[in-house]
Amino acid sequence: MRSSGRIAPHPENGDYMTIFTRLEQWNERDVISSEQHTLLAGLSRREPFSLFLELNILLYAGILAFVTGLGWTVSTWSQQLGDVLVLTILSALLAACFWYCFSRAPAWSSGETHSPNLAFDYVLYLGSLIWSVELAYLEKRFHMLSGQWDLYLLATASLFVFVAYRFDNRFVLSLALSSLAGWFGLTISRWPSHQDAAYRQYAILYSLMISGAGATLRRRGLKPHFFGTYLNIAANVLFWALLSGVFNREGYFVWLLCLLAACGASLSWGLVRRQFSFVAYAAVYGYVGVSAILIRDMNSSTAVLSYFFVTGVAMLVMLVQIARRFGREA
Amino acid sequence: VRAYSAFSQEALRARDLLKDWAGEGFLTEAQYQRMGQETVCELRRTNIFLRLVLLLFTLIIVGAAVALFFVVFLSQPAMQATGIFLLIVAAFSYAAAELAISHGRLYRYGIEEALAACSVGFLCAGIQASMFSGHPYSLKPDRAEFLVPATGAIVSLWIWHRFGLPYASLAAMIFVLWLPGYWTSSHSAQHLIVAAFYAVGLLIVAAVRRRHRFTYLNDEYSIAEALLWLGIYLAINLQLSSVNLLGQLWGWTADSKAVLFQSNRNDHWGIFKQSLNEDTAEPIVTGSEDAYNPRISPDGAWVVYIVRPREAGVSAPVQLMRIPVSGGAPQSVMTAYVYDEHRCAKSPAKFCALAEQTSDRKQLVFTAFHPLKGRGRELSRFDIDPDPNAAYGWDLSPDGTRIAVFKHSDGRIYILSFSGQQPREISVRGWNSIQSVDWAADGKGLFVSSSTPQGADLLHMDLHGNAHLIWQQKGNTASSTQTGFGGPSIPWAVPSPDGRHLAIYGWSLSANIWMIENF
Numbered sequence: 006m007r008s009s010g011r012i013a014p015h016p017e018n019g020d021y022m023t024i025f026t027r028l029e030q031w032n033e034r035d036v037i038s039s040e041q042h043t044l045l046a047g048l049s050r051r052e053p054f055s056l057f058l059e060l061n062i063l064l065y066a067g068i069l070a071f072v073t074g075l076g077w078t079v080s081t082w083s084q085q086l087g088d089v090l091v092l093t094i095l096s097a098l099l100a101a102c103f104w105y106c107f108s109r110a111p112a113w114s115s116g117e118t119h120s121p122n123l124a125f126d127y128v129l130y131l132g133s134l135i136w137s138v139e140l141a142y143l144e145k146r147f148h149m150l151s152g153q154w155d156l157y158l159l160a161t162a163s164l165f166v167f168v169a170y171r172f173d174n175r176f177v178l179s180l181a182l183s184s185l186a187g188w189f190g191l192t193i194s195r196w197p198s199h200q201d202a203a204y205r206q207y208a209i210l211y212s213l214m215i216s217g218a219g220a221t222l223r224r225r226g227l228k229p230h231f232f233g234t235y236l237n238i239a240a241n242v243l244f245w246a247l248l249s250g251v252f253n254r255e256g257y258f259v260w261l262l263c264l265l266a267a268c269g270a271s272l273s274w275g276l277v278r279r280q281f282s283f284v285a286y287a288a289v290y291g292y293v294g295v296s297a298i299l300i301r302d303m304n305s306s307t308a309v310l311s312y313f314f315v316t317g318v319a320m321l322v323m324l325v326q327i328a329r330r331f332g333r334e335a
Numbered sequence: 336v337r338a339y340s341a342f343s344q345e346a347l348r349a350r351d352l353l354k355d356w357a358g359e360g361f362l363t364e365a366q367y368q369r370m371g372q373e374t375v376c377e378l379r380r381t382n383i384f385l386r387l388v389l390l391l392f393t394l395i396i397v398g399a400a401v402a403l404f405f406v407v408f409l410s411q412p413a414m415q416a417t418g419i420f421l422l423i424v425a426a427f428s429y430a431a432a433e434l435a436i437s438h439g440r441l442y443r444y445g446i447e448e449a450l451a452a453c454s455v456g457f458l459c460a461g462i463q464a465s466m467f468s469g470h471p472y473s474l475k476p477d478r479a480e481f482l483v484p485a486t487g488a489i490v491s492l493w494i495w496h497r498f499g500l501p502y503a504s505l506a507a508m509i510f511v512l513w514l515p516g517y518w519t520s521s522h523s524a525q526h527l528i529v530a531a532f533y534a535v536g537l538l539i540v541a542a543v544r545r546r547h548r549f550t551y552l553n554d555e556y557s558i559a560e561a562l563l564w565l566g567i568y569l570a571i572n573l574q575l576s577s578v579n580l581l582g583q584l585w586g587w588t589a590d591s592k593a594v595l596f597q598s599n600r601n602d603h604w605g606i607f608k609q610s611l612n613e614d615t616a617e618p619i620v621t622g623s624e625d626a627y628n629p630r631i632s633p634d635g636a637w638v639v640y641i642v643r644p645r646e647a648g649v650s651a652p653v654q655l656m657r658i659p660v661s662g663g664a665p666q667s668v669m670t671a672y673v674y675d676e677h678r679c680a681k682s683p684a685k686f687c688a689l690a691e692q693t694s695d696r697k698q699l700v701f702t703a704f705h706p707l708k709g710r711g712r713e714l715s716r717f718d719i720d721p722d723p724n725a726a727y728g729w730d731l732s733p734d735g736t737r738i739a740v741f742k743h744s745d746g747r748i749y750i751l752s753f754s755g756q757q758p759r760e761i762s763v764r765g766w767n768s769i770q771s772v773d774w775a776a777d778g779k780g781l782f783v784s785s786s787t788p789q790g791a792d793l794l795h796m797d798l799h800g801n802a803h804l805i806w807q808q809k810g811n812t813a814s815s816t817q818t819g820f821g822g823p824s825i826p827w828a829v830p831s832p833d834g835r836h837l838a839i840y841g842w843s844l845s846a847n848i849w850m851i852e853n854f
Contacts, residue, residue, distance in 0.1 A: 022342075022345060023345060023549060023550060024345070024348065024349050024352055025549065027349055027370075027373070027374070031370060031373075036366060036369055036370060037362070037366060037370075041361065041362070044361060045352075045356060045361060048352075048356070048361075049352065049549070050549065281382045281383075281384040281385050282384045284384060284385065284388075285384040285385065285387065285388045288388050288392075289388060289391070306402075306406050307403065307406050307407060310399045310402050310403040310406060311399075311403060313395055313396075313398075313399035314396060314399040314400050314403055317392050317393075317395040317396035317399060318396055320392045321389065321392045321393060321396060321446070324385060324388055324389055324392065325389070325446075327385065328381040328385045328389065328444075329379075
C-alpha cells in the first residue's frame with residue numbers, strides 16, 4: 006500500500022536501494038505500518054523541511070554578536086552615555102531576560118526538563134552574559150569591590166549554578182564551573198607567597214571538589230544528567246594539573262604515577278560507560294605525560310623521532326583495537 | 336571514482352536515519368533492531384572521540400617517519416631533493432589512504448583522513464621545494480608559484496569527491512584564497528577573484544546537487560554549497576580597501592609576524608606595528624615628540640627607537656628609548672650622538688649597537704648598548720673620509736659578531752669582525768652605487784640596494800660579492816641618506832628573523848603633466 010500517493014524517488018543509476026525503496030519494502034512486509042511509512046518517507050524527503058540546526062546556529066551566533074557589540078558599545082561610549090543610562094539599559098535587558106525565563110520555564114523538576122521553545126535557552130544565555138557585562142562595568146566604573154575580581158567570579162558562579170539547575174541548562178552550568186575555576190585561580194594569585202605549585206594543588210582540589218559535588222548531586226537525584234558536564238570539566242582540569250607536575254624537573258615521578266592512575270581510571274570509565282571522550286583524554290594526556298618524561302634526556306633527534314614513530318604506531322594499534330571492540334558505530 | 340560504493344554509503348545513511356527515528360520515537364525498539372539488521376554494511380566506523388585520537392596519532396606517525404627519514408638519510412639535502420622526497424611521501428600517503436579504505440574498509444575512521452590530509456600537505460610542500468626554491472629571494476619563481484595553492488585546491492577537491500570528506504572542500508576553498516595574491520596586489524581585486532571562484536564552484540555544486548536531492552550525496556553537496564555561500568559572503572563583505580601605509584619600514588617583531596615602521600601621521604613621526612595578516616597598523620609610539628628608527632631588542636620584548644627633537648639638527652644628541660612591544664610607557668635607554676641609526680642583534684646575542692663619529696670626523700666608533708642597562712663596550716672602529724659630504728651606512732649581523740659598513744654611492748662593503756680579524760672588503764659585482772645594506776637572517780648574505788641610471792635595484796648578495804637582482808624600481812629616486820621624506824627613495828629590504836619573509840620598502844610617485852594651448 007502506497008499511502009503517501011507519491012512515487013518514491015529512485016537514483017538515476019539505481020544499482021542500490023535508497024531509503025525510499027527500503028521503506029517501501031518494509032511497508033510491504035509489514036515491518037512498519039502505512040502511517041509510519043508515510044511519516045518516515047516524508048521525513049526522508051525533508052518534509053517538513055527542518056531549520057532546527059540553522060536556527061540554533063543563528064541564535065547562538067546572534068547572541069554572541071549582540072553581547073560582544075553591547076560590551077564594545079558600553080566600554081566605548083560609557084562617558085557619553087553616562088553611567089545611569091548604561092546601567093539602566095543593562096539592568097533592563099537583564100531583568101527582561103530573566104523575567105522571560107522565569108515566566109516561560111516549566112515547573113522545576115529534579116529530573117531532566119526540556120526547554121519550552123527554541124528561543125528559551127538563548128534568552129537564558131543572553132541574560133547570563135549580560136550579567137557578566139554589567140558586573141564588569143560596575144567594577145570598572147565604581148571599583149565596588151576594590152578590584153576583588155575573585156568575589157565577582159564567586160558571585161557569578163553561584164548565580165549561574167542556580168540558573169543552570171533552575172532551567173536545566175548544561176551550557177550555563179559549564180559557565181558556572183568555569184567561573185568557579187577562575188575564582189580559585191584569582192584567589193590564589195592574591196596570596197602573598199603563592200607559587201605555581203599552589204595552583205596545581207588547588208586545581209586538583211577543584212577537580213575533586215566538582216566531581217564529588219556532581220556525584221553527590223547525581224546520587225541525590227538532582228539533575229543527574231549534569232554529571233557528565235561536571236566529570237568532563239573535572240577530568241580536564243585534573244589532567245592539566247597532573248601534567249604540569251610531570252613537566253617539573255624535580256619530584257615528577259609522583260605526578261607521573263598519579264597521571265597514570267588517572268589515565269587508567271579515565272580509560273576504564275570510558276570503556277565501561279561507553280563515554281569515549283574519557284578514552285581520548287586517557288590516550289592523549291597519558292601519551293603527552295609519558296613522552297615528556299621519556300624524551301626529556303634524549304639528545305639525539307633520531308632517538309626522539311624514532312620514539313614518536315614507534316610509540317605512535319603502538320598507540321594507533323591499541324586505539325584501533327579499542328575502536329573495534331568498544332567504539333564501533335556501524 | 337568514489338572510494339566507497341553507493342550501496343555502502345546509502346546503507347550507512349539508512350542506519351543513521353533509523354537511529355534518529357528510533358531516538359525520536361517514530362520506531363519501536365523491535366522495529367529498529369529488525370530494520371537495522373537489513374542495513375548492515377561492511378564499512379568500519381567509530382565514534383567521534385576515537386576518530387579524532389586516531390587522526391592525531393596517524394599524523395604523529397607520518398610526521399615522525401618523514402622527519403626521521405630526513406635526519407637519517409638526508410641530513411643536509413638540497414631543496415630540490417627535499418621536494419622530490421616530499422612528493423614521494425605524498426604519493427605514499429595517498430596510496431596508504433586508498434589502501435586503508437579498500438582493504439581496511441575504514442570510513443571516517445581518522446586514519447585514512449589523516450593520510451589523505453598528509454598527501455595534500457606533502458604534495459604542496461614538495462612542489463614548492465622542488466620547483467620554486469632556486470633562490471629564496473629570487474623574483475623568477477613568483478610568476479608560476481600559484482601552482483602550489485592551485486594544486487592544493489585541485490587535489491583537495493579530488494579528495495572531497497573521492498573520499499567524501501566534507502572538510503576537504505573547505506580546504507580547497509582555503510587554497511583558493513592564496514591564488515589571487517600571485518596575480519594582483521590589489522586587495523579589492525583579490526577579494527573579487529576569490530568570490531568569482533567560489534561563485535563558479537557554487538553554480539557547479541548546485542547543478543550537481545539537484546540530481547542527488549534524495550540520495551546519500553545530498554548532505555555532502557549541501558555542506559559544500561553552504562560553505563561556498565559563506566565564502567562568497569565573506570569575500571565580498573570583508574574590508575575591500577587596500578593597505579595604505581605612509582611610512583618607512585625598519586624591522587620585524589621577534590616572532591616574524593609583524594613589521595615595525597615609522598609613519599608621520601597626525602603631523603608627528605610615530606612608530607607602528609602591523610601584523611602580516613592585518614590591513615591596519617597598531618600604534619606603539621604616538622607621543623608629541625618625533626620617534627624614529629624602531630628596532631626590536633634581541634630578546635624580542637622591546638622596541639628600541641630614537642627620539643629626536645624637531646628643532647635639533649642631525650648632529651645633535653638624540654635620546655634612545657625603549658617601549659614594550661605590546662605598548663606601554665616609554666623609558667629612556669641613553670643619550671648619544673648617533674651616526675646614521677642604531678641596530679640590534681638577535682637572541683642569543685644580547686646587545687644593540689650604535690655608531691658615533693669621532694670629533695676629528697675620521698673614524699666611526701661602534702659601541703654596544705643593552706636596551707635595559709644602557710651603554711656597553713666598544714665593538715670596533717672604522718676609518719672614514721672626514722669630508723662632511725661623505726656618508727656611511729652600516730648594519731649589525733644577526734648573531735652580533737660582525738658589522739657591514741659602506742660608503743654611500745660606492746661599490747664596496749667592509750665586514751668588520753669583533754674577534755680581531757682584519758676588515759674584509761667585498762666589491763658588489765655589477766653594481767657600484769650602494770645605498771643601503773641589511774644582513775640576511777642567516778648572516779650568510781646581505782640585502783643591498785644600489786642606484787642605477789634607470790632607478791634603483793635591490794639585490795641579494797653573498798659574502799663573496801655575488802649579487803642577483805630581486806627587486807627593481809624604475810624612475811628617479813632619492814638617496815637613502817635623504818631617507819625619502821621628500822620624494823621617492825631607493826627601496827630597501829629587511830628580512831624577518833626567521834628568514835621566511837622579506838619586507839621591502841618602496842616609494843613610488845606618479846604625476847601627470849598637462850599642456851594647455853591657446854590661452
